Each structure stands twice: as structure tokens, then as C-alpha cells.
Amino acid sequence: MILQVQDVTLRFGGLQALTDVTFDQTEGQILGLIGPNGAGKTTLFNVINGVFAPYRGKIIFRGEDITGKPSYEVARRGMARAHQVVRPLTELTVRENVMVGACFGREGQSLSQAASLADQALAQVGLAGRADQPSGSLNVAQKKRLELARALAARPYLLLLDEVLAGLNPTEITEMVATIRKIRDEGISILMIEHVMQAVMSISDHIIVLDYGQLIAAGKPEEVASNPKVIEAYLGDPEMTARLMVE
Amino acid sequence: MKFWRQPGFWLPLVIVLLWGGTVLVLRQDTVRETAFTVLMFMALASSLNILLGYTGYVSFGHIVFFGLGGYTGFYLISEQGWPLLLASLAGGALSGFIALLVGLAVLRLRGAYFALATIGINEAARAFVSNFGPFGGATGLFVNFAAYEKYGGAGQALWTTFTFLWVTTLVVLVVSYLVKHSRFGLGLQAIREDEDAAMVMGVNAPRAKTITYVISAFFPGIIGTLYFFKNGNVEPGDAFQLHMSIEMLVMVMLGGMGTVLGPMVGATAYQGLRGYLLTSPIFKDLHLAVAGLILLLIILFVPAGAVGWVRGRLPALRRVLE
Numbered sequence: 001m002i003l004q005v006q007d008v009t010l011r012f013g014g015l016q017a018l019t020d021v022t023f024d025q026t027e028g029q030i031l032g033l034i035g036p037n038g039a040g041k042t043t044l045f046n047v048i049n050g051v052f053a054p055y056r057g058k059i060i061f062r063g064e065d066i067t068g069k070p071s072y073e074v075a076r077r078g079m080a081r082a083h084q085v086v087r088p089l090t091e092l093t094v095r096e097n098v099m100v101g102a103c104f105g106r107e108g109q110s111l112s113q114a115a116s117l118a119d120q121a122l123a124q125v126g127l128a129g130r131a132d133q134p135s136g137s138l139n140v141a142q143k144k145r146l147e148l149a150r151a152l153a154a155r156p157y158l159l160l161l162d163e164v165l166a167g168l169n170p171t172e173i174t175e176m177v178a179t180i181r182k183i184r185d186e187g188i189s190i191l192m193i194e195h196v197m198q199a200v201m202s203i204s205d206h207i208i209v210l211d212y213g214q215l216i217a218a219g220k221p222e223e224v225a226s227n228p229k230v231i232e233a234y235l236g237d238p239e240m241t242a243r244l245m246v247e
Numbered sequence: 248m249k250f251w252r253q254p255g256f257w258l259p260l261v262i263v264l265l266w267g268g269t270v271l272v273l274r275q276d277t278v279r280e281t282a283f284t285v286l287m288f289m290a291l292a293s294s295l296n297i298l299l300g301y302t303g304y305v306s307f308g309h310i311v312f313f314g315l316g317g318y319t320g321f322y323l324i325s326e327q328g329w330p331l332l333l334a335s336l337a338g339g340a341l342s343g344f345i346a347l348l349v350g351l352a353v354l355r356l357r358g359a360y361f362a363l364a365t366i367g368i369n370e371a372a373r374a375f376v377s378n379f380g381p382f383g384g385a386t387g388l389f390v391n392f393a394a395y396e397k398y399g400g401a402g403q404a405l406w407t408t409f410t411f412l413w414v415t416t417l418v419v420l421v422v423s424y425l426v427k428h429s430r431f432g433l434g435l436q437a438i439r440e441d442e443d444a445a446m447v448m449g450v451n452a453p454r455a456k457t458i459t460y461v462i463s464a465f466f467p468g469i470i471g472t473l474y475f476f477k478n479g480n481v482e483p484g485d486a487f488q489l490h491m492s493i494e495m496l497v498m499v500m501l502g503g504m505g506t507v508l509g510p511m512v513g514a515t516a517y518q519g520l521r522g523y524l525l526t527s528p529i530f531k532d533l534h535l536a537v538a539g540l541i542l543l544l545i546i547l548f549v550p551a552g553a554v555g556w557v558r559g560r561l562p563a564l565r566r567v568l569e
Binding site: 105 | 429430432433434437439440441443444445446447448449450451452505
């Protein structure tokens with residue numbers, strides 16, 4: 001198991017954001033996390049990588065209990081994340097952004113090694129030609145790729161992807177899906193939040209569904225898609241769902 | 248990318264080396280006094296820039312480290328008979344230590360809250376020193392003239408002090424460059440751009456900020472010792488002047504925060520302007536108001552400062568104008 005989430009509960013004041021969330025992820029797996037808006041998906045990511053400490057429950061990463069550890073320590077242990085709302089370090093160049101990932105990620109590279117790792121990661125996501133540009137000058141699709149490159153340059157064991165496909169056009173989605181597959185084939189486990197259903201259904205080995213802070217279903221993509229609870233809470237129309245699975 | 252092969256590393260150092268060298272050769276008291284003031288503000292602004300420019304944290308009360316370090320160094324020279332070098336290093340060390348304690352407490356705060364806390368610290372230090380017997384309370388301390396004798400009399404002591412300041416300025420500039428171009432500095436710049444994202448990428452922000460705060464407090468402590476030793480006395484009103492903190496900020500912003508050269512340019516330009524304003528009949532009481540106006544205009548129209556503006560326009564010069 002690369003990641004074990006056990007009974008994770010989180011409250012913000014009176015709001016129960018997460019309730020007893022429990023799941024495991026095996027090594028090398030792409031695990032899809034879906035659910036309606038406001039279900040707590042990004043919050044769950046925040047608990048997993050140490051931005052928030054859970055009120056109750058445990059996060060076990062590669063056999064080590066990392067519950068309550070600050071996010072920079074979690075990053076050092078080999079968990080990297082691409083944010084939903086892109087967060088480029090605007091004043092730095094694209095390459096420098098990615099170097100931050102390499103310098104402070106799992107391997108803690110020196111500056112010169114980080115520069116060459118950054119160039120590799122940028123090539124991997126198709127941004128090689130823009131390395132010297134200020135990152136603020138990228139468009140949204142490129143910023144998403146930058147987020148991914150930065151996470152990759154950390155050489156993580158586990159990659160958390162928060163809606164990296166959102167806002168991309170169909171061609172860009174196809175390219176990004178191919179990139180994500182390649183990353184998995186290199187041995188990196190991936191936990192991804194995604195709303196683009198076709199993509200997440202086709203790419204995930206396993207899917208878990210969150211609704212109102214609770215896991216309501218888990219299983220293979222086809223099992224989840226035909227689960228009545230999931231249809232009601234998230235997918236909506238059953239016919240639409242069937243069509244989704246055919247495509 | 249060896250730093251000693253970079254023109255941007257050498258440019259500020261060569262300027263300060265030549266300038267200080269010229270002053271020492273000319274050996275005129277008035278030239279020395281002007282150079283002392285400008286070098287002092289260059290070094291102070293550069294120290295502040297290590298925190299402000301690289302991490303984006305605004306320290307409004309940075310002059311507290313100049314005051315506390317200066318008091319400590321002055322006390323050690325005047326009352327305990329320490330040599331200038333050791334006393335100024337001790338002043339710096341004390342400022343660094345205070346920054347460590349303060350940093351552990353207030354660097355949890357972000358943005359405006361941090362800036363406000365730093366003002367509070369300056370005022371608290373002033374109140375403390377005004378009531379602290381060994382530092383002479385509200386009247387302060389006067390130098391024991393025997394202290395000057397070791398340096399060949401008061402006149403010679405001033406030259407020695409100037410030389411110390413000159414070397415300190417060079418060291419600050421080297422440190423500023425090395426911090427900016429190190430792995431550590433990359434982490435600081437990541438904090439400046441987005442602290443939460445930086446932490447998610449593995450930057451230990453609390454530790455990095457505290458270390459930076461200590462570095463940026465250490466040098467003002469040394470400079471304070473040199474300044475008050477040169478003046479021959481120290482009192483709370485001179486040591487903790489909030490407006491000097493703000494002038495340091497103006498200098499950093501004017502020259503360009505986050506650059507090595509910027510605080511140098513800003514300090515020189517501001518001192519030049521201030522000299523003019525203080526002697527002009529119209530503006531002599533308004534120089535702080537003018538400083539405030541400049542700060543406002545820079546923030547509105549040239550937030551990158553002079554050096555940042557040139558770097559933005561002429562990318563070819565980036566390796567020279569660090």
C-alpha cells in the first residue's frame with residue numbers, strides 16, 4: 001500500500017467537512033476521486049498532504065504515519081501535488097518554478113541538478129520551449145502543465161492531481177491524459193480528482209466517490225458508474241451514464 | 248554557474264570597493280562623513296532587502312536591530328573596554344539572537360499582521376532601553392574617551408570605523424548575492440510568491456523565514472555599533488527612530504526589491520535627494536512627507552523599482568544587474 005487513509009474526520013467549526021473517510025491505494029495505481037462540488041475532495045487532499053491536520057483519523061504513507069505532519073515534511077517523503085487553482089510563482093521563470101519542486105522535493109536536489117531535472121520535467125509535459133519565460137506569462141493550459149511539471153520534478157512516489165483537466169479543450173485533454181498514463185508507467189502512483197468523466201473513467205484503475213464528506217462508493221470504474229447511489233448523488237441521468245461508459 | 252564568474256556578482260562590489268578606496272585615499276573628513284552615511288544606508292537597506300526582497304515579508308520596525316545591536320556594541324566598547332571588531336560582532340549577534348526569538352513568535356503571522364508586529368517590537372525595545380539602567384536609561388551612554396585612544400585618537404578612530412563599515416557593506420552585498428542565487432534563496436522566493444504552495448513543494452517555510460530574519464537582523468546590529476561609536480553617544484531617541492525604518496523601505500523599493508543592486512541604487516538616490524531636501528528652504532521640514540510620496544508613487548507606478556524596471560526592459564542586462 002502506498003497510501004492508507006483511515007477514518008479521517010475533519011470539522012471546520014460546525015461544518016463536518018469529512019466524515020470517517022477510509023480507503024487504500026496500492027502502488028502503481030491510478031485512483032480516481034470523484035464527487036459533486038463541495039463534497040470535500042480538495043479538503044481531503046489537504047488532509048492527505050498535511051495542509052490541514054485531521055480532527056480524527058490517520059494518514060499512512062508508505063507504511064509511515066504522517067498524520068499532522070506539515071506539508072513540507074510530507075513533500076520530502078515523496079508526495080507531490082498539482083493544485084486545482086494553479087499557483088505559479090509568478091515572478092520566477094518557468095524553469096525556476098520547476099526547480100523549486102526538484103530542490104525541495106523527495107530528493108532535495110542541488111541547484112544545478114535541479115535545473116537539469118526541471119528541463120526533463122518540462123519536456124515531459126511539453127513546456128520545454130518556455131523554460132525561460134516568466135511563469136506569469138503562461139496561459140491557463142500551460143500553467144496546468146507547469147503545476148504538473150513542478151510536482152513531477154520532485155520525483156514523488158505519489159502524485160496528487162487536483163482537476164488538472166479542468167479548463168482544457170478536448171485536444172489538450174487527450175494530450176494530458178496521455179502524459180498522466182506515461183507518468184504512471186514510470187512507476188508513480190496517482191490519486192486524481194477529476195470532473196471530466198470520460199477521462200477519469202478511462203484512465204483510473206479504481207474510483208472512489210465522495211459526497212457530503214463521506215465515501216459513498218468505491219470500485220472499478222464500471223461498477224461505480226452503475227452504482228445507484230453514485231448516479232443519484234453525482235452522475236445524474238442513468239442513460240447519460242450508460243452512454244458515458246460506451247464512449 | 249560559479250558565482251565569481253558572474254558579472255552581476257562583481258558589479259556592486261567593484262563600485263563599493265572603488266568608492267571606499269577613493270575615500271580612504273582622499274582622506275578628507277567631509278567626504279568620509281558623506282560616504283559613511285550613504286554606505287550605512289546601503290548596508291541597512293541591503294540587509295532589509297534580504298528579508299523584504301527575497302521572502303516578501305515587510306519589516307516596518309527593522310531599525311530595532313540597528314538600535315539594540317548598536318546599544319549592545321556601544322556598551323561593550325565604552326563600559327567594558329571591548330575592541331571595536333568584537334563589540335560590533337557582539338552587537339550583530341545580539342540582534343540576530345533577538346530576531347531568532349521574535350521570528351519564532353511573529354513569523355507565523357503573515358502580511359500586514361507581521362508588519363504591524365514589527366512596529367510593536369521597535370516601540371517595545373525603545374521603552375525597554377529607556378528604562379534599562381546599564382544602558383543609561385533615557386539619557387543613554389557617552390563614549391569613554393579612552394576607547395578612542397586605542398585607535399590612535401578620536402580622528403584616527405573615525406577612519407577605522409569607516410573602514411569597518413566599508414568592509415561590512417561589502418560583506419552584506421556578497422551575502423545578499425549568495426542568498427539570492429542559492430537553493431535556500433530559491434526557496435525564499437517561492438515563499439514570497441506563494442507561501443502555501445511553497446510548503447506543499449517541500450519548502451520548510453517557518454525555518455527558512457526565521458533564518459532569513461536572523462541574517463537580515465545581524466548586519467544592522469554591526470552597523471549600529473559602528474554608527475554610535477562614530478557619534479560618541481547613543482540614546483533611545485536616536486537608536487529606535489521609526490522613520491529610519493520607513494526610509495530603509497523607501498530605499499529598497501526605490502532601487503528595486505529582490506535585487507542585489509537595487510538597495511544600493513535606492514540608498515544613494517534617496518540620500519542624495521534627502522541632502523537636497525534638508526538644505527532647501529521650502530522642503531526642509533517636509534523631507535519625510537516627500538519620502539512618503541515617493542514610496543506611494545513607486546508602489547503605484549514602478550513596483551519593481553529602478554533596477555527591476557531596467558531588468559524588465561532590457562533582459563540582456565539581467566546577468567549584470569542582479
